[in-house]
Amino acid sequence: MKVVLTGAAGFLGWHTRLRAHAQGEHEVVPVSRETWGELASLVADADAVLHVAGVNRGTDEEVEQGNVRLADDVAAAVRAAGRPVRVVYANSIQDGNGTPYGSGKASAAGRLAALRTEGHTVVDVRLPNIFGEHGRPRYNSFVATFVHAVAKGESPQVTDRAVELLHVQDAAQSLLDALTTDAERLDPRGTEVGVQEVLDLLHEFEASYSTGEFPDLSTPFRIALFNTYRTALFPQRYPLPLQPHSDARGTFVETVRSRGGEGQSSISTTVPGVTRGEHYHLTKIERFAVVQGTATIALRRMFHDEVVEFPVSGEAPCAVDMPVGWAHNITNTGDDVLLTQFWSHELFRPDAPDTFPHPVTQETGA
Template structure:
């Protein structure tokens, strides 16, 4: 199936494309601002549309006109199609009297009418407050703003209140599930109940535990794991590698490579002959640590659907931690003359039924770059 994703360059659009790539055999057709003029052409070849594009922060008039206008553009493009299902990333704020809510509600009506007139299904997915890796501070989520503040050492003024949060990967799965023929016309995904102060306290605890010593903080559940991964994304690559403190005496050397304050996970050591590359994959949720204990290597990483490659040279003489950010493809190559010894740690045991390890080259071929 060819799934057209509008707003593909934005926060939720990027997470959705990652999930389509990682968990399905579908092809995502990315439509961002630069491709908006080709919308009719791209819709014509699509088997389904997930409309994520929207205006989140603007003057009241633009919040309404911008969201409705984007929906009308899509409706015009759909007019020449037949039976194409449309899934809309809407908001639970609809009906609360704000301009943003009015804009989203208006967009939903435009798309519902367009889908109905062309014989397609329309599914309205009411999303709660979202958070996740690579959100924009001051725009996508208060969580992104909090992460930016905790990394920079600033403490914000907090007005505490209860709130429900959903990781962007959970939202992406809800949008994909809505494509099923038996999906209800309106979907409201489950969100994790928490509070504004609780989120800040967790982020502050992560930061004071993780950065000084590379210790992995305790995480009570998957929500806190996703929050930790969101925090880690803001650290990368400026704060990596993380230094370790080897201890030596007449007997030799000891390096504490993984100290976890919560879940134990899985640790293993591998050897790699010169010139060989390991890894070549990415993860949606898993935390994975590389520590070279002997030899010389280069760790390379690339954020999904981006081109820039980050290279980190590492050596066993000065062991450091590199924790792989989620949704970044990564590999490690032995660039020395001898055998490379590397310790790997993941926060969870490997599950062959749900490996969360998706093959993806770090350096893309010319064909991949144009797809």
């Protein structure tokens, strides 16, 4: 299915594009502010539109009317196609709550729903509060604000209340599910959690991870929140130094300490000049630790161009943890065999390996 994705460069849009790329079931055509003027021509030969673009900051009028105008543009592009097109709308549980944002989302939903009377399929996906990797503080989510504050050693003041939080990759899956559902509305559910509890968990993560130790990862919510947190630390806090203990017998280096959940460790040898990896993950927490030889660990965030590189050596043991959604590899740059330990937070499952091949270095924007 050829799918036009609006807001592809934004928080939810990037994650939706990433998940669709990993699954490989649809051809995704990304649309951003820069290419919005091409919307009608892009929809002309598409099977569906995932409408994720939205306005959530500005004056009351800018927020309310901005969301309506975006929906009007999408509706106009669908009508101009002259044939049935499926529209999936990334709506919000704030729809109709009386705020400018809620009113704008509700009006936008109504404009898109009108397409049903003209032979088009429209699916309204009501998303709760979403959080996840690469969220912008004071913009996308209070979780992003907390993450960046804790990373800087701050502790925000909070008014505690219960919230429903859905990780952005789960939100993205709901949008992709809407491409094939027979329902007109989907209501994905998140995890009920207290605002103070989220802040407490982030402080717990910082206390352990600042020493290189993995925190308790025994629940899906903890894993999702920890992935969100550690991504905000990348690349400034890496590599993580490891402490060698040497005596007359040799050297001992503790490469992984973990407080809970699953875990799997493996080692590999790599001959000079060879590169391993060239893939990315959606949820997996993975650590590379070189214990012998020299290497370069390279990473690139999907759909971005900049490559981050870390030269590492067994002479100065350190670890690099791979952020999700970043293609990564390791290359033996020395003259001897490279010995690397790999650790992931979960056991390897052949039926769901969460490993998607993709090169670190490739054409611009891919």
